[in-house]
Amino acid sequence: MASKPRTLYEKIWDDHVVERREDGTCLVYIDRHLVHEVTSPQAFEALRLAGRKVRRPDLTLAVPDHNVPTTARRGPDGARLPVEDPQSAAQLAALERNAPDFGIRYIDAVAAEQGIVHVVGPEQGFSLPGSTIVCGDSHTAAHGGIGALAFGIGTSEVEHVLATQTLLLSPSKTMEVRVEGTLGPGVTPKDLILHIIGHIGTAGGTGHVIEYRGRVFEEMSVEGRLTVCNMSIEGGARAGIIAPDETTFAYLKGRPMAPAGEEWDRAVAYWRTLATDPDARFDKSVTIEASAIEPTVSWGTSPEDVVPIGGRVPDPDSFADAAKREAARRSLEYMGLEVGQAMTDIPVENVFIGSCTNSRIEDLREAAAVLDGKAKADGVKWAIVVPGSGLVKRQAEAEGLDHIFMSAGFEWREPGCSACLGMNPDKVPSGERCASTSNRNFVGRQGPGARTHLLSPAMAAAAAITGKLTDVRDL
Amino acid sequence: MEAVATIEGRAIPFGAKNVDTDVIIPARWLKTVTREGLGEGAFENLRKAPGNVFDAPEFADSPILIAGDNFGCGSSREHAAWAMLDLGIRAVIAPSFSDIFASNAFKNGILTVALPQEQVDRLLEVARTSPITIDLEEQRVTTPMQDRFSFDIDPFRKKCLTEGLDEVGLTLARDEAIQEYEERRRRHAPWLAMGVRENA
Numbered sequence: 001m002a003s004k005p006r007t008l009y010e011k012i013w014d015d016h017v018v019e020r021r022e023d024g025t026c027l028v029y030i031d032r033h034l035v036h037e038v039t040s041p042q043a044f045e046a047l048r049l050a051g052r053k054v055r056r057p058d059l060t061l062a063v064p065d066h067n068v069p070t071t072a073r074r075g076p077d078g079a080r081l082p083v084e085d086p087q088s089a090a091q092l093a094a095l096e097r098n099a100p101d102f103g104i105r106y107i108d109a110v111a112a113e114q115g116i117v118h119v120v121g122p123e124q125g126f127s128l129p130g131s132t133i134v135c136g137d138s139h140t141a142a143h144g145g146i147g148a149l150a151f152g153i154g155t156s157e158v159e160h161v162l163a164t165q166t167l168l169l170s171p172s173k174t175m176e177v178r179v180e181g182t183l184g185p186g187v188t189p190k191d192l193i194l195h196i197i198g199h200i201g202t203a204g205g206t207g208h209v210i211e212y213r214g215r216v217f218e219e220m221s222v223e224g225r226l227t228v229c230n231m232s233i234e235g236g237a238r239a240g241i242i243a244p245d246e247t248t249f250a251y252l253k254g255r256p257m258a259p260a261g262e263e264w265d266r267a268v269a270y271w272r273t274l275a276t277d278p279d280a281r282f283d284k285s286v287t288i289e290a291s292a293i294e295p296t297v298s299w300g301t302s303p304e305d306v307v308p309i310g311g312r313v314p315d316p317d318s319f320a321d322a323a324k325r326e327a328a329r330r331s332l333e334y335m336g337l338e339v340g341q342a343m344t345d346i347p348v349e350n351v352f353i354g355s356c357t358n359s360r361i362e363d364l365r366e367a368a369a370v371l372d373g374k375a376k377a378d379g380v381k382w383a384i385v386v387p388g389s390g391l392v393k394r395q396a397e398a399e400g401l402d403h404i405f406m407s408a409g410f411e412w413r414e415p416g417c418s419a420c421l422g423m424n425p426d427k428v429p430s431g432e433r434c435a436s437t438s439n440r441n442f443v444g445r446q447g448p449g450a451r452t453h454l455l456s457p458a459m460a461a462a463a464a465i466t467g468k469l470t471d472v473r474d475l
Numbered sequence: 476m477e478a479v480a481t482i483e484g485r486a487i488p489f490g491a492k493n494v495d496t497d498v499i500i501p502a503r504w505l506k507t508v509t510r511e512g513l514g515e516g517a518f519e520n521l522r523k524a525p526g527n528v529f530d531a532p533e534f535a536d537s538p539i540l541i542a543g544d545n546f547g548c549g550s551s552r553e554h555a556a557w558a559m560l561d562l563g564i565r566a567v568i569a570p571s572f573s574d575i576f577a578s579n580a581f582k583n584g585i586l587t588v589a590l591p592q593e594q595v596d597r598l599l600e601v602a603r604t605s606p607i608t609i610d611l612e613e614q615r616v617t618t619p620m621q622d623r624f625s626f627d628i629d630p631f632r633k634k635c636l637t638e639g640l641d642e643v644g645l646t647l648a649r650d651e652a653i654q655e656y657e658e659r660r661r662r663h664a665p666w667l668a669m670g671v672r673e674n675a
Contacts, residue, residue: 015664018656019649023630027649029656031667039552041508052643055653058670067506087506094508105671131667138551138575152575154553155510156582156642164646166653170629172574202493203545206574236548238574259666267666302493323492323543421502421550442497442549444520 005277007174008243009209012149012274016132018166028169030161031131032148034117035062035104037095038423039136043159044098055165057103061126064092064109065116066423070386070413073110080110088424102162115389115415118142118356122226123389125255129244129271134161139356139439141232145225146252147244147274149209152233172238173283175208179216181290186473188366189224190358190437190456192216193231194296198306200286205237208284211276212242216290222251223362230357231439234303243275297343297469298441298454300331305441309459309471313341334443335451336431343469346453350434351376351383351464352446353410353457355420358437359388361395363457367437368401370461370472376409377467383410384426386418408464422447435463476584478639482566482609485537486602487528490595492543496576499547499555513554514561529562539607541599542569544592547576556583566609568616570595581632582642588616594624611637 006014018027040062047054054060067088075081083089092109099106107114113124118139121127129147134140136158143150157167177196197204210232217225225242232240249268252258259267294308305328307314316328316339332339337346353359353367364387376383385405387393393415396402402412419426420438422445428434430449437460441452453469462472504516522529540559546569547555556579559567566586577587588609590598594616598607601618608617611633616624635642646653660668 019652021631023634025629025631027646027652029653029660032671038505042510042553045508050643052647056670061671085506091506091508126671128667130664136551136553138549140551152551154551154556154575154579154582156553157578160643160646163643164649164653166646168631168642168646202548203571203573206545206571233549233575236545236573257671263666267664270664302495327492421497423502423505440495440497440549442495444501445497448501448520 005279007276007280007282008211008241008274009149009172009174012130012132013171015130025168025170027166028132029166030134031059032121032126032133033060033161034121034133034135034140035060035158036066036117036135036137037064037091038066039155040098040158041091041094042155043162044102046159047162052163054102054104054162059165060104060162061107062095062099062104063107063114063117063120064095066417066421067091068109068416069424070416070418070426073414085425112390112394115392116356116359116417118230119360119388119392122146122222123255123391125252125258128252128258128267129248130274134167138233139230141238141240142226142230142356144229144232144239144241145222146248147242147271149239149241151239172209173207175205175210175237175284176282176286177210177212178285178287179212179214179290180287183216183290183293186295186458187293188456188458189220189227191293191296192290193228194298194303194306194454195293196288197231197235197303198296199288200235202234202302202304203236205232205235208237210235210237210240212240217242218245221362222248223360226360227357231303234439244271295456295459295471295473297459298452299335299337299343300328301334301441301443302327302331303439303441303454305331307343309343309469311343313337313339313343315339344471345468347379347433347468348435348453348463349379349381349432350428351380351460352419352434352436352438353384353460354386354388354418355438356388356417357439358457359386359392361392363437364392364396364401365399367457367461368404370458370475371408371465372404374408374465376464379467380464383464384413384419385410386413387415389415410464419446421445435460435469476582476635476639476641479565479584479586479611479636481611482538482586484539484606485534486539486541486568486598486607487534487537488599488602489528489540489542490599493545493548494542495549496547496552496555497549500552500558504558505552505554510557512561513558517558517562536563538563538565539609540564540567541595541602542567544570546572548573551575553579553582556580556585560585568595568598581636584636586611586636588626590616590624590626597622
């Protein structure tokens with residue numbers, strides 16, 4: 001008897017159910033657990049208090065990223081520099097102690113492999129197709145770009161995974177975001193995902209796992225897929241996923257923690273079976289026309305507040321929903337914008353290229369290609385590039401990208417989360433704007449009073465050159 | 476986790492939509508290694524405004540918060556739930572919640588009650604003058620004005636909340652099933668089951 005057609009999500013889910021409870025809740029096995037310094041200390045402490053161990057330290061990888069300063073980590077004499085903020089230092093020290101105490105592999109802040117967990121996982125081959133991946137961070141959705149079921153969890157769940165290697169979960173509903181056609185020149189995966197979030201809204205995917213489907217994704221690099229899946233949570237979906245294919249396999253082959261030899265062949269054979277069956281049904285389906293998408297920027301304080309770069313600041317009264325009208329009014333006040341103002345008339349004082357959304361080698365190449373031989377505008381006071389990992393940084397330097405950035409007036413920093421959430425010293429001053437390749441434009445996200453405009457790395461570079469939001473296609 | 480039965484008292488008529496976790500607790504408060512003391516940072520930026528609803532004397536120590544759609548969107552920080560708990564909030568009523576926040580709230584014994592917008596609007600109105608009661612066993616929200624609104628809750632979550640169960644302890648008791656699963660995985664997907672090791 002032929003089995004019922006299933007989606008990619010359903011196949012991965014079914015393969016990870018340890019047991020199904022009568023009430024429908026499932027005990028689900030977790031293959032890979034990424035741990036960072038901010039959401040783990042309370043989990044380790046709870047294990048200690050209860051006298052519990054980490055069940056599978058060999059499936060767990062700890063990397064500091066949120067708090068680490070992005071300035072030099074070693075002095076001229078090679079000695080390690082202390083972290084100045086005592087609270088950050090204490091949190092980093094806790095991870096450095098907890099990892100060996102519980103037998104977990106730890107990538108030190110000064111190691112070449114250190115970086116943002118969501119850059120390190122795929123880069124090391126720790127994240128694999130068809131696996132379940134969790135981390136105490138909502139942007140874990142990123143790993144869906146290599147065909148994993150990956151989602152963010154809270155600290156209690158971090159504790160649960162550490163102790164049991166499982167989670168108690170109810171199955172999610174399935175949602176298909178199908179993109180027809182191809183993206184125009186200058187339109188990147190970041191523009192695509194910002195457009196998708198604008199279309200479905202920040203709660204459009206709540207309760208669902210999104211599968212991104214269509215030729216655009218098939219032709220997209222793994223880096224681009226990671227960018228798209230990364231922001232699924234901004235559309236309310238706990239996870240986003242793209243079917244693994246030859247592009248994925250080529251990306252993973254030979255990575256330090258990826259399977260090798262005969263095991264690799266077996267893994268690939270299995271990964272090829274994961275794609276959604278032709279007759280499988282989704283609970284919800286959205287179709288978007290790629291050719292209609294332009295370079296996209298945010299104007300408000302929610303990632304759904306986006307317009308094409310050629311557009312204008314919207315009138316709050318143009319929204320049908322009363323609560324949205326009120327939210328838009330508050331956003332415009334916070335952002336210091338006028339109704340009807342052209343997006344290309346908005347000046348920026350800061351430019352941030354980095355974050356788990358856009359700090360991979362392709363992102364840096366994309367920005368550098370725009371900046372090559374040019375310099376930032378005088379009005380741009382602070383421009384930084386924060387590579388996603390030490391290996392990305394090294395690769396970029398081998399390609400000479402660091403020189404392009406520094407000649408253009410950018411600072412070339414050490415890897416970490418940096419100005420995406422302003423936990424380390426990298427913050428945007430109050431009242432100032434930032435053209436940012438990060439994922440959230442929430443009130444105060446990049447620092448108290450900071451005004452964030454989300455955009456692609458190419459668009460961030462364009463804004464740096466002109467000192468205002470700019471259509472990169474016009475340069 | 477403490478057992479939850481009935482939550483009764485004044486409810487903060489907040490009502491805002493898409494309240495993100497950066498609003499509930501800004502990132503600067505996340506540099507802690509404990510769960511306690513985060514109430515001070517809860518809704519910090521909103522509470523800077525004079526006359527804000529959180530600090531109104533009639534809502535001091537309110538155990539319930541009423542909010543708009545998509546409450547708790549954004550980051551996975553459980554600090555949002557810890558901060559609210561520290562503020563004394565034991566239940567949130569809203570038309571919808573972000574998945575991760577709802578899970579974090581549940582793990583900390585905070586009840587998330589999803590009701591249709593018009594019922595939430597009614598409760599926002601009632602809350603200005605009167606207390607609200609949430610009965611978990613009956614899955615019902617009531618007011619002194621005889622409003623009675625039923626809500627759904629995942630049966631497993633209800634059981635954990637009413638009995639104050641330790642979820643990690645519950646799962647550890649299923650160790651045999653987990654071991655069996657791991658045995659199967661070693662045969663069928665050894666590249667995942669054998670643990671991470673670096674290739675030579």
